Amino acid sequence: MIRMIQFEFHKIFNRIIVYAAIAFIVVMGVAMCTGRGAGSQVVLKEDGSYLEGREAVEYDREIAAKYEGVLTEEKAEEILKAYAPEAEDGGWWVVNNIYNTVSDRWGEADGTYNGMEIRAAFPEYRDDRPLVLGYNEGWMSFLETGQYMMIFIGILLVIALSPVFSEEYTRGTDALILTSRHGKRRCAWAKIIASYLLTLLTAGGWLLFQSFVYWRDYGLTGGGASVQLNDHWILSLNPIWDFLAEIPLTIPKLSLMGGAQTSYVWVVAVFALVMTAVSFLFGRRIFAGHQVM
Template sequence: MKGLISFELKKIIRKRSTVLIIIAALFICLSSIFLGAMTETSYINETEKLRGFQAIENEKNLQGQVRGYLTEDYIKQINIEANQNNPKYWGVLPAIGVQEVRIPNIISDLNSGNLNGIYDHILKGPSTDQPRPVGTNNEVKQLTNMYEKVRGPFYFDYYDGWERISTSFSISIALVVSAIIVICLSPIFSEEYSQKTDAIILTTKYGKNKVIMAKLMSSFMFTIAIYILFVTVNLIFHAVIYGLDGGNANIQIHGWYYQSPYHFTFLKLTLFSMGLSLIGLLFIAAITLFISSKAKSPFITVILSAAALYIPKVDVSEISHTADIVLNLFPINIMNATEHFEIGVFYNLFGFSILQPIMMIFTAAIISTLLIVFTYKTFKNHQV
């Protein structure tokens, strides 16, 4: 079996198209990291600012000076020393406001049954007539319990390295790495049809069992290897450019997560995002393999798999809240994980309220398992 897996894995890796697309994807990811770093800005005062790597070092120094838990005593000290014209305090003052005002107000709204108060302030800026969730009593109760744990005191520090790692990685996995998987796995079964080698495979001793298993296992091994490659590259280059300070800072001090109910540090956010990204990547791999077992050519497989990957990214939130949260269970939205920790979204399943990340894992696991079984049976029962 090991020999068959090794053979199928080499078939994927040794293709010229595989090597070229991996190199292109690495170039795109590295370029986005460096271009992002070059656009960073930091103010010396109200009128003077730095750019690029100098800005990163300046922000690291400024925010590092006020790092610490935002306890009552520390907040009093900051309020005494703070000068609105001093960039040293520009990052910590909004974090204090979230801890002292925003989170308590959310808890108060939830206790009064006003779930939509949260949606009035999300950064996507919904219109007043945008569809909203109804919010069951169980959901409100769960959200209230989550926000109670987030009350604080928050830990403040320079967190840009970890925040960029989680955000940049989620986007690159969803848009770039997933394309590698779709293109490289599309020929796994459909190429056998197009080259008429399916007849040879299915009549061999292991053609209807071990060969199929070897194709499936090598495909998922390739997917995980590509994922590890891009995790490593992402971590190394962000660590070199931004550093890894602030891993234990609370995500609520960041503008996107200022009303998040998740009691996460930036390190925990990064780990959860990477975990969801891997699950989403394995999900699209399973979809691609299933389509490949059905399609007669790799080209058709690529087109259909790309459609299954990218179409669910269409924003339908202004049309239907239900349709929006259903599309969020598709691979590309699971991979773009950092978007889903801004607010608490629930799915009602058989009377149970399930948080969105948990629902994503559950859905991806169930559907991927079914697709793998269907893929195996489709190729095995294929009539030559």
């Protein structure tokens, strides 16, 4: 069985288009990790100087540590006062993660506190489940990158796995396989297992690599902070967000909702199953329409 699985991998990787798809994924992955990693982070210090990269992340984390916990209107006002940039800065809106998070809803155009109640900013807000402030930029970027990457990996799997069964019928090797001892059962299983392994290896492999990159850049802190306070596209892309979102939505809860890598790996795995099934059925159809006399 192991040898058969190896041969199935060999067949999958015999096509140039599969390598092209892998190259595309590598390029996109590197671009995303670079664009959302520590290298993309900038903060404005109180003295007017800027910090970039991991220094900026470290600075953001220090500030977040000071204000970590339940968000109140008073805390929002305090943050806005403490980190308001100088007017002559020309309206530069990147200050630091905590300031930006708060000023999005409670800051006026000139950076002063607008006095809005939390309840007005978040209609779903409940007193028994308050919003939690913290530095979750790393986690959010991690999920956002993963969300796009799993779509790209899905495309790779469509290209790589769709011919797993149908190839045999189009090439005419079906007759050789179906007349061999293990052709009707083990070979089919080898194809299914190889498809799953490829899915898990690509999605899981990417997850491991991405986890390492984001852990190195951002660390693990901030998982308990409210996701709603950090405006990332991941929320707008998550179709179940509108129905299930609650306050506070933390990273573990978001993961359970299907917004995390681990969930996507399985989504892609199911997708791969569908693709192999389609390949099988499509192949059978070709075969049925190609009865030889």
